[in-house]
Amino acid sequence: MNWDDLQVLAILHSEGSLAGAARVLGVNHATVSRRIAALEESLGHKLVRRLARSTPLTDKGREIAEIALEMKQQAHRVERLAHAAQGTLTGRVRLTAPPVLVSELIIPALRDLRAAHPALQIALSANSQLASLDSGEADLAVRMVEPQGRQNIVRRIGSIAFALYASPEVASLPPHHWRFIAFDETLAHVPQQRWLEEFAGDRPLDLLTGDFHSQRAAAEAGLGVALLPCVMAARNRHLVRVAQEHPAPRHVWLVIHTDLKDAPAVRAVADLLIETIG
Structure with a gap:
Protein backbone atom coordinates (compact mmCIF):
# COMPACT_ATOMS: atom_id res chain seq x y z
CA MET A 1 0.00 0.00 0.00
CA ASN A 2 1.18 3.50 -0.86
CA TRP A 3 0.69 5.54 2.32
CA ASP A 4 0.32 8.75 0.28
CA ASP A 5 -2.82 7.29 -1.28
CA LEU A 6 -4.42 7.28 2.17
CA GLN A 7 -4.01 11.03 2.31
CA VAL A 8 -5.73 11.31 -1.06
CA LEU A 9 -8.63 9.27 0.29
CA ALA A 10 -8.85 11.46 3.41
CA ILE A 11 -8.98 14.64 1.31
CA LEU A 12 -11.57 13.10 -1.02
CA HIS A 13 -13.66 12.30 2.05
CA SER A 14 -13.39 15.91 3.24
CA GLU A 15 -14.09 17.50 -0.15
CA GLY A 16 -16.75 15.10 -1.41
CA SER A 17 -15.70 15.11 -5.06
CA LEU A 18 -12.76 14.30 -7.31
CA ALA A 19 -12.62 17.92 -8.48
CA GLY A 20 -12.50 19.23 -4.90
CA ALA A 21 -9.78 16.79 -3.89
CA ALA A 22 -7.80 17.63 -7.03
CA ARG A 23 -8.01 21.34 -6.22
CA VAL A 24 -6.68 20.81 -2.69
CA LEU A 25 -3.87 18.53 -3.89
CA GLY A 26 -2.96 20.70 -6.89
CA VAL A 27 -3.40 17.88 -9.43
CA ASN A 28 -6.04 16.96 -12.00
CA HIS A 29 -9.04 14.81 -11.13
CA ALA A 30 -7.76 11.91 -13.24
CA THR A 31 -4.73 11.68 -10.94
CA VAL A 32 -6.96 11.54 -7.88
CA SER A 33 -9.09 8.82 -9.50
CA ARG A 34 -6.00 6.81 -10.37
CA ARG A 35 -4.60 7.07 -6.83
CA ILE A 36 -7.91 5.93 -5.33
CA ALA A 37 -8.09 3.02 -7.76
CA ALA A 38 -4.57 1.97 -6.76
CA LEU A 39 -5.52 2.12 -3.09
CA GLU A 40 -8.65 0.04 -3.74
CA GLU A 41 -6.58 -2.57 -5.54
CA SER A 42 -3.96 -2.77 -2.79
CA LEU A 43 -6.58 -3.06 -0.02
CA GLY A 44 -8.94 -5.32 -1.90
CA HIS A 45 -12.00 -3.17 -1.10
CA LYS A 46 -14.19 -0.76 -3.05
CA LEU A 47 -13.75 2.59 -1.32
CA VAL A 48 -15.82 5.02 -3.43
CA ARG A 49 -18.98 5.06 -5.51
CA ARG A 50 -18.29 6.93 -8.73
CA LEU A 51 -21.38 8.99 -9.54
CA ALA A 52 -21.92 11.72 -12.12
CA ARG A 53 -21.79 14.70 -9.75
CA SER A 54 -20.05 13.35 -6.66
CA THR A 55 -17.78 10.62 -5.38
CA PRO A 56 -19.19 9.43 -2.03
CA LEU A 57 -17.23 6.92 -0.05
CA THR A 58 -18.50 3.47 0.76
CA ASP A 59 -18.89 2.48 4.41
CA LYS A 60 -15.47 0.83 4.28
CA GLY A 61 -14.03 3.88 2.50
CA ARG A 62 -15.31 6.22 5.23
CA GLU A 63 -13.91 3.97 7.94
CA ILE A 64 -10.47 3.94 6.32
CA ALA A 65 -10.60 7.68 5.59
CA GLU A 66 -11.24 8.42 9.27
CA ILE A 67 -8.20 6.35 10.20
CA ALA A 68 -6.17 8.24 7.57
CA LEU A 69 -7.24 11.57 9.09
CA GLU A 70 -6.11 10.37 12.51
CA MET A 71 -2.76 9.33 11.01
CA LYS A 72 -2.39 12.78 9.44
CA GLN A 73 -3.06 14.49 12.77
CA GLN A 74 -0.51 12.28 14.50
CA ALA A 75 2.06 13.04 11.80
CA HIS A 76 1.52 16.76 12.42
CA ARG A 77 2.00 16.12 16.13
CA VAL A 78 5.35 14.43 15.45
CA GLU A 79 6.41 17.54 13.51
CA ARG A 80 5.32 19.83 16.34
CA LEU A 81 7.13 17.78 18.99
CA ALA A 82 10.29 17.76 16.90
CA HIS A 83 9.94 21.52 16.46
CA ALA A 84 9.48 22.02 20.18
CA ALA A 85 12.62 20.02 20.92
CA ALA A 161 -9.79 50.65 18.88
CA PHE A 162 -11.89 51.88 15.94
CA ALA A 163 -13.06 55.33 14.88
CA LEU A 164 -14.62 57.07 11.88
CA TYR A 165 -12.17 58.64 9.42
CA ALA A 166 -12.48 60.54 6.14
CA SER A 167 -10.54 62.84 3.87
CA PRO A 168 -10.52 66.54 4.88
CA GLU A 169 -12.86 67.28 1.97
CA VAL A 170 -15.46 64.76 3.12
CA ALA A 171 -14.97 65.76 6.76
CA SER A 172 -16.02 69.33 5.89
CA LEU A 173 -19.44 68.16 4.69
CA PRO A 174 -22.45 68.25 7.03
CA PRO A 175 -22.87 64.84 8.68
CA HIS A 176 -26.24 64.25 7.03
CA HIS A 177 -24.42 64.30 3.64
CA TRP A 178 -21.92 61.63 4.59
CA ARG A 179 -21.73 58.43 2.58
CA PHE A 180 -20.08 55.39 4.13
CA ILE A 181 -17.49 52.79 3.20
CA ALA A 182 -18.25 49.41 4.73
CA PHE A 183 -17.53 45.68 4.55
CA ASP A 184 -19.10 43.51 1.89
CA GLU A 185 -21.14 40.40 2.70
CA THR A 186 -18.03 38.34 3.56
CA LEU A 187 -17.57 40.34 6.81
CA ALA A 188 -21.09 41.64 7.34
CA HIS A 189 -21.22 39.77 10.66
CA VAL A 190 -18.35 41.53 12.46
CA PRO A 191 -19.29 43.80 15.40
CA GLN A 192 -17.91 47.02 13.93
CA GLN A 193 -19.93 46.53 10.74
CA ARG A 194 -23.15 46.20 12.74
CA TRP A 195 -22.20 49.33 14.70
CA LEU A 196 -21.55 51.26 11.47
CA GLU A 197 -24.90 50.24 10.00
CA GLU A 198 -26.66 51.51 13.11
CA PHE A 199 -24.64 54.75 13.14
CA ALA A 200 -25.28 55.42 9.42
CA GLY A 201 -29.02 54.98 9.77
CA ASP A 202 -30.66 56.14 6.53
CA ARG A 203 -27.38 57.42 5.07
CA PRO A 204 -26.00 55.20 2.31
CA LEU A 205 -23.35 52.48 2.67
CA ASP A 206 -22.52 52.60 -1.02
CA LEU A 207 -18.93 51.36 -1.24
CA LEU A 208 -18.39 47.84 0.06
CA THR A 209 -15.00 46.11 0.30
CA GLY A 210 -13.58 43.02 1.98
CA ASP A 211 -10.62 44.49 3.88
CA PHE A 212 -9.43 47.50 5.87
CA HIS A 213 -6.66 48.42 3.43
CA SER A 214 -9.18 48.97 0.62
CA GLN A 215 -11.40 50.95 2.96
CA ARG A 216 -8.49 53.19 3.96
CA ALA A 217 -7.59 53.80 0.31
CA ALA A 218 -11.22 54.63 -0.47
CA ALA A 219 -11.42 57.07 2.44
CA GLU A 220 -8.17 58.73 1.35
CA ALA A 221 -9.65 59.12 -2.14
CA GLY A 222 -12.62 61.02 -0.72
CA LEU A 223 -15.17 58.28 -1.44
CA GLY A 224 -16.79 58.38 1.97
CA VAL A 225 -16.43 57.86 5.71
CA ALA A 226 -14.82 54.61 6.89
CA LEU A 227 -14.71 52.92 10.28
CA LEU A 228 -11.02 52.04 10.58
CA PRO A 229 -8.64 50.67 13.22
CA CYS A 230 -6.99 53.63 14.92
CA VAL A 231 -3.62 51.90 14.66
CA MET A 232 -4.01 52.20 10.89
CA ALA A 233 -5.61 55.63 10.53
CA ALA A 234 -4.74 57.85 13.50
CA ARG A 235 -1.32 58.87 12.13
CA ASN A 236 -2.41 58.99 8.48
CA ARG A 237 -1.91 62.56 7.25
CA HIS A 238 -4.54 62.07 4.53
CA LEU A 239 -7.33 61.26 6.99
CA VAL A 240 -9.05 63.04 9.86
CA ARG A 241 -11.32 61.69 12.54
CA VAL A 242 -14.86 62.90 11.91
CA ALA A 243 -16.91 61.91 14.97
CA GLN A 244 -16.47 61.22 18.65
CA GLU A 245 -18.77 58.18 18.57
CA HIS A 246 -17.02 54.84 18.17
CA PRO A 247 -17.69 51.14 18.74
CA ALA A 248 -16.23 49.08 21.56
CA PRO A 249 -12.62 47.96 20.96
CA ARG A 250 -12.03 44.48 19.56
Whole structure:
Protein backbone atom coordinates (compact mmCIF):
# COMPACT_ATOMS: atom_id res chain seq x y z
CA MET A 1 0.00 0.00 0.00
CA ASN A 2 1.18 3.50 -0.86
CA TRP A 3 0.69 5.54 2.32
CA ASP A 4 0.32 8.75 0.28
CA ASP A 5 -2.82 7.29 -1.28
CA LEU A 6 -4.42 7.28 2.17
CA GLN A 7 -4.01 11.03 2.31
CA VAL A 8 -5.73 11.31 -1.06
CA LEU A 9 -8.63 9.27 0.29
CA ALA A 10 -8.85 11.46 3.41
CA ILE A 11 -8.98 14.64 1.31
CA LEU A 12 -11.57 13.10 -1.02
CA HIS A 13 -13.66 12.30 2.05
CA SER A 14 -13.39 15.91 3.24
CA GLU A 15 -14.09 17.50 -0.15
CA GLY A 16 -16.75 15.10 -1.41
CA SER A 17 -15.70 15.11 -5.06
CA LEU A 18 -12.76 14.30 -7.31
CA ALA A 19 -12.62 17.92 -8.48
CA GLY A 20 -12.50 19.23 -4.90
CA ALA A 21 -9.78 16.79 -3.89
CA ALA A 22 -7.80 17.63 -7.03
CA ARG A 23 -8.01 21.34 -6.22
CA VAL A 24 -6.68 20.81 -2.69
CA LEU A 25 -3.87 18.53 -3.89
CA GLY A 26 -2.96 20.70 -6.89
CA VAL A 27 -3.40 17.88 -9.43
CA ASN A 28 -6.04 16.96 -12.00
CA HIS A 29 -9.04 14.81 -11.13
CA ALA A 30 -7.76 11.91 -13.24
CA THR A 31 -4.73 11.68 -10.94
CA VAL A 32 -6.96 11.54 -7.88
CA SER A 33 -9.09 8.82 -9.50
CA ARG A 34 -6.00 6.81 -10.37
CA ARG A 35 -4.60 7.07 -6.83
CA ILE A 36 -7.91 5.93 -5.33
CA ALA A 37 -8.09 3.02 -7.76
CA ALA A 38 -4.57 1.97 -6.76
CA LEU A 39 -5.52 2.12 -3.09
CA GLU A 40 -8.65 0.04 -3.74
CA GLU A 41 -6.58 -2.57 -5.54
CA SER A 42 -3.96 -2.77 -2.79
CA LEU A 43 -6.58 -3.06 -0.02
CA GLY A 44 -8.94 -5.32 -1.90
CA HIS A 45 -12.00 -3.17 -1.10
CA LYS A 46 -14.19 -0.76 -3.05
CA LEU A 47 -13.75 2.59 -1.32
CA VAL A 48 -15.82 5.02 -3.43
CA ARG A 49 -18.98 5.06 -5.51
CA ARG A 50 -18.29 6.93 -8.73
CA LEU A 51 -21.38 8.99 -9.54
CA ALA A 52 -21.92 11.72 -12.12
CA ARG A 53 -21.79 14.70 -9.75
CA SER A 54 -20.05 13.35 -6.66
CA THR A 55 -17.78 10.62 -5.38
CA PRO A 56 -19.19 9.43 -2.03
CA LEU A 57 -17.23 6.92 -0.05
CA THR A 58 -18.50 3.47 0.76
CA ASP A 59 -18.89 2.48 4.41
CA LYS A 60 -15.47 0.83 4.28
CA GLY A 61 -14.03 3.88 2.50
CA ARG A 62 -15.31 6.22 5.23
CA GLU A 63 -13.91 3.97 7.94
CA ILE A 64 -10.47 3.94 6.32
CA ALA A 65 -10.60 7.68 5.59
CA GLU A 66 -11.24 8.42 9.27
CA ILE A 67 -8.20 6.35 10.20
CA ALA A 68 -6.17 8.24 7.57
CA LEU A 69 -7.24 11.57 9.09
CA GLU A 70 -6.11 10.37 12.51
CA MET A 71 -2.76 9.33 11.01
CA LYS A 72 -2.39 12.78 9.44
CA GLN A 73 -3.06 14.49 12.77
CA GLN A 74 -0.51 12.28 14.50
CA ALA A 75 2.06 13.04 11.80
CA HIS A 76 1.52 16.76 12.42
CA ARG A 77 2.00 16.12 16.13
CA VAL A 78 5.35 14.43 15.45
CA GLU A 79 6.41 17.54 13.51
CA ARG A 80 5.32 19.83 16.34
CA LEU A 81 7.13 17.78 18.99
CA ALA A 82 10.29 17.76 16.90
CA HIS A 83 9.94 21.52 16.46
CA ALA A 84 9.48 22.02 20.18
CA ALA A 85 12.62 20.02 20.92
CA GLN A 86 14.82 22.53 19.12
CA GLY A 87 16.85 24.29 21.79
CA THR A 88 18.05 27.24 19.71
CA LEU A 89 16.30 30.01 17.82
CA THR A 90 16.58 28.42 14.40
CA GLY A 91 14.15 26.88 11.96
CA ARG A 92 10.76 28.15 10.88
CA VAL A 93 7.91 29.59 12.90
CA ARG A 94 4.56 29.82 11.09
CA LEU A 95 2.39 32.75 12.17
CA THR A 96 -1.00 33.79 10.86
CA ALA A 97 -2.72 37.07 11.75
CA PRO A 98 -5.32 39.52 10.36
CA PRO A 99 -3.85 41.65 7.54
CA VAL A 100 -4.23 44.95 9.38
CA LEU A 101 -2.23 43.68 12.37
CA VAL A 102 0.43 42.21 10.08
CA SER A 103 1.02 45.43 8.16
CA GLU A 104 0.60 47.96 10.97
CA LEU A 105 2.12 46.19 13.98
CA ILE A 106 3.77 42.83 13.39
CA ILE A 107 6.02 43.54 10.39
CA PRO A 108 7.46 46.76 11.89
CA ALA A 109 8.25 44.83 15.10
CA LEU A 110 10.09 41.96 13.39
CA ARG A 111 13.26 43.91 12.64
CA ASP A 112 14.86 43.51 16.07
CA LEU A 113 13.91 39.82 16.27
CA ARG A 114 15.45 39.11 12.88
CA ALA A 115 18.59 41.05 13.81
CA ALA A 116 18.99 39.08 17.04
CA HIS A 117 18.25 35.69 15.48
CA PRO A 118 19.23 35.70 11.79
CA ALA A 119 18.79 31.90 11.51
CA LEU A 120 15.13 32.14 12.49
CA GLN A 121 12.68 32.06 9.58
CA ILE A 122 9.22 33.59 10.01
CA ALA A 123 6.50 32.25 7.68
CA LEU A 124 3.95 35.05 8.00
CA SER A 125 0.43 34.71 6.62
CA ALA A 126 -1.78 37.80 6.54
CA ASN A 127 -5.14 36.10 6.54
CA SER A 128 -8.55 36.95 7.97
CA GLN A 129 -9.57 33.29 7.88
CA LEU A 130 -8.99 31.16 10.97
CA ALA A 131 -6.04 28.90 10.23
CA SER A 132 -6.04 25.50 11.92
CA LEU A 133 -3.16 24.93 14.33
CA ASP A 134 -4.04 21.24 14.66
CA SER A 135 -3.63 20.57 10.94
CA GLY A 136 -0.22 22.25 10.82
CA GLU A 137 -1.29 25.43 9.01
CA ALA A 138 0.34 27.58 11.70
CA ASP A 139 2.31 27.37 14.97
CA LEU A 140 0.84 30.60 16.35
CA ALA A 141 -2.23 32.60 15.43
CA VAL A 142 -3.34 36.12 16.27
CA ARG A 143 -7.11 36.48 16.13
CA MET A 144 -9.73 39.14 16.68
CA VAL A 145 -12.38 36.62 17.71
CA GLU A 146 -12.13 34.60 20.91
CA PRO A 147 -10.77 31.13 20.06
CA GLN A 148 -12.78 28.08 21.01
CA GLY A 149 -11.53 24.66 22.11
CA ARG A 150 -9.14 23.51 24.81
CA GLN A 151 -6.30 21.94 22.84
CA ASN A 152 -4.44 25.25 22.39
CA ILE A 153 -2.89 27.84 24.70
CA VAL A 154 -5.00 31.02 24.47
CA ARG A 155 -4.16 34.45 25.85
CA ARG A 156 -5.79 37.84 25.37
CA ILE A 157 -2.94 40.19 24.51
CA GLY A 158 -4.52 43.53 23.71
CA SER A 159 -7.33 45.34 21.96
CA ILE A 160 -7.83 47.38 18.80
CA ALA A 161 -9.79 50.65 18.88
CA PHE A 162 -11.89 51.88 15.94
CA ALA A 163 -13.06 55.33 14.88
CA LEU A 164 -14.62 57.07 11.88
CA TYR A 165 -12.17 58.64 9.42
CA ALA A 166 -12.48 60.54 6.14
CA SER A 167 -10.54 62.84 3.87
CA PRO A 168 -10.52 66.54 4.88
CA GLU A 169 -12.86 67.28 1.97
CA VAL A 170 -15.46 64.76 3.12
CA ALA A 171 -14.97 65.76 6.76
CA SER A 172 -16.02 69.33 5.89
CA LEU A 173 -19.44 68.16 4.69
CA PRO A 174 -22.45 68.25 7.03
CA PRO A 175 -22.87 64.84 8.68
CA HIS A 176 -26.24 64.25 7.03
CA HIS A 177 -24.42 64.30 3.64
CA TRP A 178 -21.92 61.63 4.59
CA ARG A 179 -21.73 58.43 2.58
CA PHE A 180 -20.08 55.39 4.13
CA ILE A 181 -17.49 52.79 3.20
CA ALA A 182 -18.25 49.41 4.73
CA PHE A 183 -17.53 45.68 4.55
CA ASP A 184 -19.10 43.51 1.89
CA GLU A 185 -21.14 40.40 2.70
CA THR A 186 -18.03 38.34 3.56
CA LEU A 187 -17.57 40.34 6.81
CA ALA A 188 -21.09 41.64 7.34
CA HIS A 189 -21.22 39.77 10.66
CA VAL A 190 -18.35 41.53 12.46
CA PRO A 191 -19.29 43.80 15.40
CA GLN A 192 -17.91 47.02 13.93
CA GLN A 193 -19.93 46.53 10.74
CA ARG A 194 -23.15 46.20 12.74
CA TRP A 195 -22.20 49.33 14.70
CA LEU A 196 -21.55 51.26 11.47
CA GLU A 197 -24.90 50.24 10.00
CA GLU A 198 -26.66 51.51 13.11
CA PHE A 199 -24.64 54.75 13.14
CA ALA A 200 -25.28 55.42 9.42
CA GLY A 201 -29.02 54.98 9.77
CA ASP A 202 -30.66 56.14 6.53
CA ARG A 203 -27.38 57.42 5.07
CA PRO A 204 -26.00 55.20 2.31
CA LEU A 205 -23.35 52.48 2.67
CA ASP A 206 -22.52 52.60 -1.02
CA LEU A 207 -18.93 51.36 -1.24
CA LEU A 208 -18.39 47.84 0.06
CA THR A 209 -15.00 46.11 0.30
CA GLY A 210 -13.58 43.02 1.98
CA ASP A 211 -10.62 44.49 3.88
CA PHE A 212 -9.43 47.50 5.87
CA HIS A 213 -6.66 48.42 3.43
CA SER A 214 -9.18 48.97 0.62
CA GLN A 215 -11.40 50.95 2.96
CA ARG A 216 -8.49 53.19 3.96
CA ALA A 217 -7.59 53.80 0.31
CA ALA A 218 -11.22 54.63 -0.47
CA ALA A 219 -11.42 57.07 2.44
CA GLU A 220 -8.17 58.73 1.35
CA ALA A 221 -9.65 59.12 -2.14
CA GLY A 222 -12.62 61.02 -0.72
CA LEU A 223 -15.17 58.28 -1.44
CA GLY A 224 -16.79 58.38 1.97
CA VAL A 225 -16.43 57.86 5.71
CA ALA A 226 -14.82 54.61 6.89
CA LEU A 227 -14.71 52.92 10.28
CA LEU A 228 -11.02 52.04 10.58
CA PRO A 229 -8.64 50.67 13.22
CA CYS A 230 -6.99 53.63 14.92
CA VAL A 231 -3.62 51.90 14.66
CA MET A 232 -4.01 52.20 10.89
CA ALA A 233 -5.61 55.63 10.53
CA ALA A 234 -4.74 57.85 13.50
CA ARG A 235 -1.32 58.87 12.13
CA ASN A 236 -2.41 58.99 8.48
CA ARG A 237 -1.91 62.56 7.25
CA HIS A 238 -4.54 62.07 4.53
CA LEU A 239 -7.33 61.26 6.99
CA VAL A 240 -9.05 63.04 9.86
CA ARG A 241 -11.32 61.69 12.54
CA VAL A 242 -14.86 62.90 11.91
CA ALA A 243 -16.91 61.91 14.97
CA GLN A 244 -16.47 61.22 18.65
CA GLU A 245 -18.77 58.18 18.57
CA HIS A 246 -17.02 54.84 18.17
CA PRO A 247 -17.69 51.14 18.74
CA ALA A 248 -16.23 49.08 21.56
CA PRO A 249 -12.62 47.96 20.96
CA ARG A 250 -12.03 44.48 19.56
CA HIS A 251 -9.97 42.16 21.76
CA VAL A 252 -6.91 40.48 20.25
CA TRP A 253 -6.05 36.88 21.12
CA LEU A 254 -2.86 34.88 20.80
CA VAL A 255 -3.20 31.14 20.18
CA ILE A 256 -0.30 28.65 20.47
CA HIS A 257 -0.56 24.93 19.93
CA THR A 258 0.01 23.22 23.27
CA ASP A 259 2.73 20.96 21.83
CA LEU A 260 4.80 24.05 20.94
CA LYS A 261 4.40 26.15 24.07
CA ASP A 262 7.98 25.43 25.21
CA ALA A 263 9.71 25.67 21.82
CA PRO A 264 12.26 28.52 22.15
CA ALA A 265 11.62 29.92 18.67
CA VAL A 266 7.84 29.88 19.09
CA ARG A 267 8.18 31.41 22.54
CA ALA A 268 10.34 34.24 21.19
CA VAL A 269 7.79 35.12 18.53
CA ALA A 270 4.96 34.89 21.08
CA ASP A 271 6.78 37.26 23.45
CA LEU A 272 7.26 39.72 20.59
CA LEU A 273 3.55 39.62 19.76
CA ILE A 274 2.54 40.08 23.40
CA GLU A 275 4.81 43.11 23.76
CA THR A 276 3.92 44.67 20.41
CA ILE A 277 0.15 44.25 20.42
CA GLY A 278 -0.17 44.75 24.16
